[in-house]
Amino acid sequence: MDSVRYDRNGSGVRIPLALKILIAGGFGAGKTTLVSALSEVRPLQTEEVLTGAGIGVDDLSGVEGKSTTTVAMDFGRITINEDLQVYLFGTPGQDRFWFLWDELAFGALGAVVLADTRRLADCFPSIDYFEQRNIPFVVGVNCFDDGRRFSLDAVRQALDLDPGVPLLFCDARDRQSGKLVLISLVEHVARQRGEPVPA
Amino acid sequence: MRAESPGPQHEWLDGDAGPVVRPYTLTGGRVRPPVGLDLVAFVLAGRSADPAAHPRLHPEHRRLVELARRPVPVAELAAELDLAVGVVRVLVGDLLARGLVSVHEPAGTAFLPDDNILKAVVNGLRAL
Numbered sequence: 001m002d003s004v005r006y007d008r009n010g011s012g013v014r015i016p017l018a019l020k021i022l023i024a025g026g027f028g029a030g031k032t033t034l035v036s037a038l039s040e041v042r043p044l045q046t047e048e049v050l051t052g053a054g055i056g057v058d059d060l061s062g063v064e065g066k067s068t069t070t071v072a073m074d075f076g077r078i079t080i081n082e083d084l085q086v087y088l089f090g091t092p093g094q095d096r097f098w099f100l101w102d103e104l105a106f107g108a109l110g111a112v113v114l115a116d117t118r119r120l121a122d123c124f125p126s127i128d129y130f131e132q133r134n135i136p137f138v139v140g141v142n143c144f145d146d147g148r149r150f151s152l153d154a155v156r157q158a159l160d161l162d163p164g165v166p167l168l169f170c171d172a173r174d175r176q177s178g179k180l181v182l183i184s185l186v187e188h189v190a191r192q193r194g195e196p197v198p199a
Numbered sequence: 200m201r202a203e204s205p206g207p208q209h210e211w212l213d214g215d216a217g218p219v220v221r222p223y224t225l226t227g228g229r230v231r232p233p234v235g236l237d238l239v240a241f242v243l244a245g246r247s248a249d250p251a252a253h254p255r256l257h258p259e260h261r262r263l264v265e266l267a268r269r270p271v272p273v274a275e276l277a278a279e280l281d282l283a284v285g286v287v288r289v290l291v292g293d294l295l296a297r298g299l300v301s302v303h304e305p306a307g308t309a310f311l312p313d314d315n316i317l318k319a320v321v322n323g324l325r326a327l
Contacts, residue, residue: 013243013269013270014270015241015243015270015303016241016270017305017312017316018239018241018272018305019312019316019320020238020239020305044274044275044278045278046238046274046277046278046283046284047277047282047283047284048283048284048285073274075238075274075278077275078323078324078327080319080320080323080324081319081323084316084319084320084323086320086323086324087238087239087272087274089238089274103238104238106237107237107239107305107306109312175327179324179325179327182324183321183324183325186317186320186321186324187321189317190314190317190318190321193311193314193317
């Protein structure tokens with residue numbers, strides 16, 4: 001595979017290709033659950049520091065003494081083969097952490113937006129974000145046990161979703177169901193390139 | 200590394216934000232790494248990298264070198280060390296400056312995986 005890069009030091013170690021997929025949606029829509037269900041390793045958590053120091057300032061003397069806070073990001077890994085890994089990143093749920101989204105979205109293959117029909121409007125900001133940046137996405141309607149069932153058509157209408165954006169029911173707790181959502185995303189990405197992935 | 204007190208009133212400090220920390224103590228106040236370092240940039244230790252030869256490095260630096268004996272992305276290093284990504288970026292920058300590791304950035308936004316890669320991903324997911 002020509003996409004595999006070799007160590008520049010000439011040690012011959014193969015560096016895998018890492019594809020980044022974002023898992024977005026409103027607070028409580030099941031992002032962490034979906035990442036957990038799909039990840040081959042225990043879902044990992046990483047933190048990003050919330051501080052103005054990271055933005056436009058090179059070196060702050062005394063910043064070591066300043067208190068700040070962090071926001072957690074869930075992520076998981078799916079190894080496709082030794083040369084190809086998929087990393088899933090759950091986006092922080094709060095709108096004010098948008099600046100972290102930009103970092104997460106950089107170079108991302110695409111995104112899954114999880115929708116909860118009890119609080120459909122919660123996923124509007126995620127949909128807007130990916131639409132505005134031309135990042136391919138699919139919408140998974142997470143079926144909670146006590147969630148009211150709507151038809152996909154009704155949800156598509158309520159979300160004012162472009163007809164080309166795949167929309168499907170899913171169960172974020174279920175690995176097989178989550179797999180189907182990811183597959184629909186990758187097929188959507190391929191379609192956007194004009195090269196459909198054969199079944 | 201974590202402090203108990205919530206500190207002065209701040210718009211970000213509430214239940215949704217994490218605990219209050221002083222994350223950059225470890226980096227001596229340096230907040231910006233010399234290199235970009237994407238979350239999925241792979242870090243790989245040089246085959247003969249010997250952090251013991253650099254007595255001024257922190258234990259965290261040494262752990263990073265050990266973890267990077269195989270290629271590991273920045274996000275995974277941060278999770279393994281339980282350090283914020285921003286802190287790990289600075290530490291990896293230190294190792295890079297000493298020639299102990301190499302960094303392999305992902306191809307970036309202009310890159311779109313070709314059809315064979317997308318097929319491999321779909322087939323790999325189906326086989327899960």
